[in-house]
């Protein structure tokens with residue numbers, strides 16, 4: 001069980017063209033959620049720490065722009081975490097556009113050992129095309145100013161890069177840029193948004209129009225494939241790239257780290273500023289609302305016995321849910337298990353599992369299929385010879401990162417016997 005917490009929900013100081021999240025607020029009339037109230041914040045912190053089955057409890061704060069909740073909000077949150085920790089170790093991560101960071105924020109991050117995730121799409125000329133402020137000016141300079149402050153205060157940060165129409169032709173430029181910035185943990189997120197918006201995964205429209213900033217399917221494979229080849233030869237063991245580590249973990253029998261390629265949707269819930277809980281950040285739509293934290297708290301205080309809830313039942317019987325452990329992303333998982341014929345017969349099914357539901361906008365005999373299929377196949381084709389070698393190494397009690405020294409041999413063999 002993991003929660004992404006949105007202290008200001010749909011509020012952001014930027015206005016990125018491709019943002020999938022802010023338009024939901026406008027469309028669903030949810031712009032009035034404001035900042036998370038003390039009541040919601042405390043109810044959630046108490047319950048989450050109490051019900052987390054592990055000794056470490058991870059809080060991930062996200063937006064909109066979470067720093068718009070203000071320093072006082074986070075001071076309160078961290079104080080409540082300490083108050084209710086009950087011996088558990090609390091870890092905090094904040095995903096931010098970094099443009100609001102100043103010395104005061106850095107002191108707070110440092111004091112509470114907060115890990116920062118910074119959204120950046122590459123150098124200025126690639127980043128600024130879509131990541132703009134409210135005056136339609138590029139935000140890159142402000143992001144870099146934020147990163148410089150993090151470095152000055154020695155606060156660790158990761159990067160999240162959206163692959164889109166502006167940067168997809170420049171994989172190595174983007175990768176080297178992120179490396180030079182000092183990012184040692186990178187995430188890349190494939191952008192596709194459509195008209196109409198894909199909001200009900202039971203009813204896929206016959207014809208979606210893909211918005212111009214979106215990535216083409218093939219471009220995903222080309223982009224990630226180029227970075228993979230560079231990373232495996234030079235940086236494996238030094239730099240973590242979430243997608244690659246996820247695929248390696250999967251072939252080594254330890255399961256995926258990235259839900260996109262898992263065979264079900266893990267319980268990766270979202271807590272909105274007003275206390276509403278949804279199955280996933282990609283599914284903040286009425287149909288995928290599970291409960292409200294205040295109703296859960298009320299039911300728990302009344303002594304309602306927790307029962308496993310899912311799907312429609314959860315939405316209709318919110319007041320009967322008395323435990324966040326009882327929540328399940330079961331509507332999304334049920335969708336995930338529905339595979340089209342191509343996926344069922346695909347060589348790469350064990351790696352891909354059909355991809356994220358949000359991206360399944362192509363219809364095949366009435367069953368949806370990932371828009372990114374072609375790109376996934378291209379990436380997997382590039383990676384498989386290396387993945388097989390890693391499995392071989394591990395089976396022979398050699399750590400898989402030893403593959404770095406074998407890359408020239410693998411490449412020579414692929415030249416002689418292309419796939």
Ligand code: SF4
Nearest residue numbers: 342343346352354373
């Ligand atoms: S690569 Fe394409 S066909 Fe294969 S499992 Fe993934 S989405 Fe399905």
Ligand code: SF4
Nearest residue numbers: 259260265280356357
């Ligand atoms: S809907 Fe997509 S992003 Fe959400 S949990 Fe499922 S696979 Fe992950």
